[in-house]
Amino acid sequence: MTPRQDDACRTRVVLDIVGDKWSLLVVRALRDGPRRFTELKRDIAGISQRMLTVTLRGLERDGILTRTVHNVMPPHVCYELTPMGRTLREATAPLLEWSVAHLAAIDAARADYDSRA
């Protein structure tokens, strides 16, 4: 009785969260607890200042993480997964493990495919 079509539509919404270049890496970077802006920027290779900000805002809006500002000089801002964010992290863990496990096979498949053409 589960309407597959509807599930696919609803899945769309979450793929719009997760299916971007950086969100999953940000969620992953927060897996061991709160992190500061600069720490995240350092931990996530290749992310620009702008995209880190944009991604963090989006995840905050979606209730995946919280942003806590401490009013001191210099500024101190902490990002931390919400309970829902932690469940997302758990749901994505298999995918990230899969990626590490199959990277070599994917490279081989690509080389094989490209050599045929």
Add this chain to the structure above:
Amino acid sequence: MTPRQDDACRTRVVLDIVGDKWSLLVVRALRDGPRRFTELKRDIAGISQRMLTVTLRGLERDGILTRTVHNVMPPHVCYELTPMGRTLREATAPLLEWSVAHLAAIDAARADYDSRA
């Protein structure tokens, strides 16, 4: 001893596969066995002919699915997950389940966030 930074870098490659608008939905649409082009187009709401073709080619190149052409008139092309594709499907299943389970919470979080602004 696991180098976290390296894992993140390698994860990048798979997010380039999975972190797009359609790939996960295509993989999902093939979960119950082979499907034809038109069937996929019908099952995946909102996908255009072009994006279905592009996505299928990419997944074929990555070794996630196979494309089988039967030389008959009219043409008959079947797409099917490879063994690796099936493991990907399994790895992404928790994420898709998460999406369905948390959609309402996400909507609420967004409404809440937007109302503050």
Add this chain to the structure above:
DNA sequence: CAGGATCCCAATGGATACTG
């Protein structure tokens, strides 16, 4: 330190028309 603002280019992806 943690961004905001702006500029700009490249890639994404939709619509449409055509075809073996």
Add this chain to the structure above:
DNA sequence: CAGTATCCATTGGGATCCTG
């Protein structure tokens, strides 16, 4: 049926400069 080809609007995202 299962695409290919083309055009085009939108968006993603990097670089740079500025600030409380």
